[in-house]
Amino acid sequence: MNEEQAPAQRQYIRIVYGKGEAIKFISHHDEFRLWERTLRRADLPLLYKQGFNPQPHMQFASPLGVGITGARELLDFTLSPAVPLPALRQRLQAKLAPGVTLVEVEELAEKPASLQGLLIGADYSIVIYAAPGEIDPALLVQRIDEFLAEETIWRQRERKGAIYSYNLRPLIFDLRYTGYDAAGEEHRIFLRVQQRAGATGRPDEVVDALGFDDFARTLRRDRIYLADSAEDTAIFAAYPLITQQQIAGRAGTGRSLRQHYQDAARKSPALAPGGVGSRSINERAGDEFV
Numbered sequence: 001m002n003e004e005q006a007p008a009q010r011q012y013i014r015i016v017y018g019k020g021e022a023i024k025f026i027s028h029h030d031e032f033r034l035w036e037r038t039l040r041r042a043d044l045p046l047l048y049k050q051g052f053n054p055q056p057h058m059q060f061a062s063p064l065g066v067g068i069t070g071a072r073e074l075l076d077f078t079l080s081p082a083v084p085l086p087a088l089r090q091r092l093q094a095k096l097a098p099g100v101t102l103v104e105v106e107e108l109a110e111k112p113a114s115l116q117g118l119l120i121g122a123d124y125s126i127v128i129y130a131a132p133g134e135i136d137p138a139l140l141v142q143r144i145d146e147f148l149a150e151e152t153i154w155r156q157r158e159r160k161g162a163i164y165s166y167n168l169r170p171l172i173f174d175l176r177y178t179g180y181d182a183a184g185e186e187h188r189i190f191l192r193v194q195q196r197a198g199a200t201g202r203p204d205e206v207v208d209a210l211g212f213d214d215f216a217r218t219l220r221r222d223r224i225y226l227a228d229s230a231e232d233t234a235i236f237a238a239y240p241l242i243t244q245q246q247i248a249g250r251a252g253t254g255r256s257l258r259q260h261y262q263d264a265a266r267k268s269p270a271l272a273p274g275g276v277g278s279r280s281i282n283e284r285a286g287d288e289f290v
Helices: 028-041 085-095 135-148 204-208 230-236 257-267 281-289
Strands: 011-019 058-060 070-081 102-108 119-129 156-160 162-167 173-183 186-196 215-226
Touching: 011 215, 028 058, 028 070, 028 085, 070 102, 085 102, 119 173, 119 204, 119 230, 135 173, 135 186, 186 204, 215 230
Parallel strands: 070 215
Antiparallel strands: 011 070, 011 102, 058 070, 119 186, 119 215, 156 162, 173 186
16 A cells, blocks of 8 residues: 555544533533534544444544533544544634633544443432522431431343333442532532443432432533552552442332432321422422412
């Protein structure tokens, strides 16, 4: 092969970006298309795979659930030919969609391993909105303590039309109340979960298990941990590795904390400030128009 026939140099790029409120309700499929269009509009030579329906060389670390924002999401993509990093950043910055912020741009020395295969965990912020006095902070702390004291917290998910149950509790490594911001009317909770294939803790499931899903809330992923990072693996060395087999259950197994809080609220409304566990957010919103 002569020099004119030699393939163009490939450039492996990793970006860290924020996914904000403006786009938190788009699906992962739509987010993939958003980034493909952004890279094309930035006039970057995005490399495509060969085949009948060519797909770009792009991979995300972990799709966010609909309604969840991200502070430091990861995306790898391949360019050919290479583009100088300052120019690449400038072009990207000029074409970002509303709700997307560019945090970091890095050129990788070699083809990276699959980001999804490297995942080991994630940190989330849970923000529950409530007016002063609507939720007693002591109740939040109590619910968290009860959650952490359990060995099994059964939850249900759906995969390919089939319902299955799993034990959420082992996937939660850290859960703690971090305070109330009166100006923003925000109760804040820190959450650290395992995030591995078939054994991932979800923040929305935690909020529901705590019995506070009826309140308006924001869920934000603040950090993703990868197995090829010495810093990340050092942090997660303190936690056990939970396998899919360890958390597997059967449909209808056990009784959830959510059910416990709903029963308690029916017996004593004082245990559910603002109607937690007994009245939906829509019912509470309807009070404004009575």
